[in-house]
Amino acid sequence: MRRFAASRRPRRWRSRASRARRLGPTTRRRGCSAPWIGSRRWRRSSTRPTRTRSRRTRWRRFPARSWPERRGSICPRRDNAGVPRRVIAHCDIDAFYASVELLRHPELKGKPLVVAHSGPRSVVTTASYEARTFGIDSAMPAARARALCPDAIFIEPDHKAYREKSTEVWDLVRARVPVVQQVGIDEAYLDVTAFEKPLPVLRELVAEVHDRTGMFVSVGVGPSRLVAKTVSGSFKPRAFKALSREQACELFADRPTRLLQGVGPKTAERLAAFGAHTVGDLQRMDEELLIEHFGDNWGTYIKARAWFHDDSPVAAPGPAKSRSNETTFPADVDDHGQLEATLARLTEELCAQLQRKDVAGRNIAIKVRLDDWTTVTRARTIGERTNDPGVVLPVVLDLFRGYAPARPVRLLGVRLAAFEEPPARSRASQMALPV
Numbered sequence: 001m002r003r004f005a006a007s008r009r010p011r012r013w014r015s016r017a018s019r020a021r022r023l024g025p026t027t028r029r030r031g032c033s034a035p036w037i038g039s040r041r042w043r044r045s046s047t048r049p050t051r052t053r054s055r056r057t058r059w060r061r062f063p064a065r066s067w068p069e070r071r072g073s074i075c076p077r078r079d080n081a082g083v084p085r086r087v088i089a090h091c092d093i094d095a096f097y098a099s100v101e102l103l104r105h106p107e108l109k110g111k112p113l114v115v116a117h118s119g120p121r122s123v124v125t126t127a128s129y130e131a132r133t134f135g136i137d138s139a140m141p142a143a144r145a146r147a148l149c150p151d152a153i154f155i156e157p158d159h160k161a162y163r164e165k166s167t168e169v170w171d172l173v174r175a176r177v178p179v180v181q182q183v184g185i186d187e188a189y190l191d192v193t194a195f196e197k198p199l200p201v202l203r204e205l206v207a208e209v210h211d212r213t214g215m216f217v218s219v220g221v222g223p224s225r226l227v228a229k230t231v232s233g234s235f236k237p238r239a240f241k242a243l244s245r246e247q248a249c250e251l252f253a254d255r256p257t258r259l260l261q262g263v264g265p266k267t268a269e270r271l272a273a274f275g276a277h278t279v280g281d282l283q284r285m286d287e288e289l290l291i292e293h294f295g296d297n298w299g300t301y302i303k304a305r306a307w308f309h310d311d312s313p314v315a316a317p318g319p320a321k322s323r324s325n326e327t328t329f330p331a332d333v334d335d336h337g338q339l340e341a342t343l344a345r346l347t348e349e350l351c352a353q354l355q356r357k358d359v360a361g362r363n364i365a366i367k368v369r370l371d372d373w374t375t376v377t378r379a380r381t382i383g384e385r386t387n388d389p390g391v392v393l394p395v396v397l398d399l400f401r402g403y404a405p406a407r408p409v410r411l412l413g414v415r416l417a418a419f420e421e422p423p424a425r426s427r428a429s430q431m432a433l434p435v
Helices: 011-023 040-044 096-104 142-148 159-176 198-213 225-234 245-251 265-273 279-284 287-294 296-306 336-357 389-403 423-431
Strands: 088-093 113-116 124-127 153-155 180-182 187-191 217-222 240-242 322-333 360-370 375-386 409-420
Touching (some): 088 159, 096 159, 159 187, 159 198, 225 240, 322 360, 336 360, 389 409
Parallel strands (some): 113 153, 217 240
Antiparallel strands (some): 088 187, 360 375
16 A cells, blocks of 8 residues: 655545544544534433543543432432422530630640539539540539549539620521521531532531631531431531431441430330330331331331431521529528528529510419429419519519428529510511511
8 A cells, every 4th residue: 555644645635634633533443432412322421421622631520410419419409309409417516515614724625624513413514525435424413423533623614605605606607507597505407408519618617617716516417407416416526427318327227216316215215115226126117016106196207217307497496485594402492581582583683684685574483393303383474574573573472482382492493484575676587587
């Protein structure tokens, strides 16, 4: 076969060669060519990586959002019905009270720290993770905590400092995420479905909170509140983990049923009597058996929790419906004069709180717990709403004298309910609603 130099090739050959250099190999070279647009091979490969003409980016993949979702993905794309899938985050500040105290007393870092009152009947508010290694946990009697760790450092709680730090943290969160439901001083649910990339947003939020407040936040992410809270609580401290519902069902199958939010100690005991000791056992249990022993609604609810089904929304909580103030005595008190003086102090403090919040109520109640743990409540509804201690205290004392406890008293409390905000404040709240 006669060969020609490149400069002596016929024009027809040179044009064909230049076209090949521009478009790549022809379709006759099997396995190397790009398919013609609209051809059968082009349609089959439309969801695969496509070859480009750029030498630097020889292979370029489609954007992540155009790929079919992987099984178990929690990305907020859309389901088969075209509805955006929810992405819920549960944020929990690690050892909140202890962390605030460590910021105020950095010399205690690394030591077992317990936040609790000094009374003989006090309970542990929280404990640092160093103290938790000794078995100390929240709500444990302080006397038992001292027995478990004699070298632990006990600090009186400062609730004002805790409220200020909590406000600082959640104000930062609300500045970035519009849908936040705070469920405690140290935890909240976030609906981040609207974000195209929710996980990077949450990571930046956690970093910002730590940089500006010194608090570490554990984050659990899932398609529901149940999955999110279970994940954050299971991987603390400094957790950041996202699971789908299917992944949660598999990962927590060998955990006790008590892990499930909504399954308390009594329910867990009843489930154990039927052989359901773990979440996996509950998943395999016949729903009809649960309905037979727990009722239609509760049996169905427990079964749904076992499979991590939860469609409860994340919504900002409404205004408080009541507020109370109570105290536990270091020793049982049977002197009615001392008890009435305590009721007067509790009433003054409660009314001062309501006046600062500019709310008032009509339902006045007392709570009395005797030395044998018997708890008695008495309530009365008055004609007009009030937060004036001069109006509330006579009703409180009248309720107490009408009950006249015959045994020593362990705890006293005062409550005011049936709130109503002033009209001006209610209008401002309505105007602030998004339109």
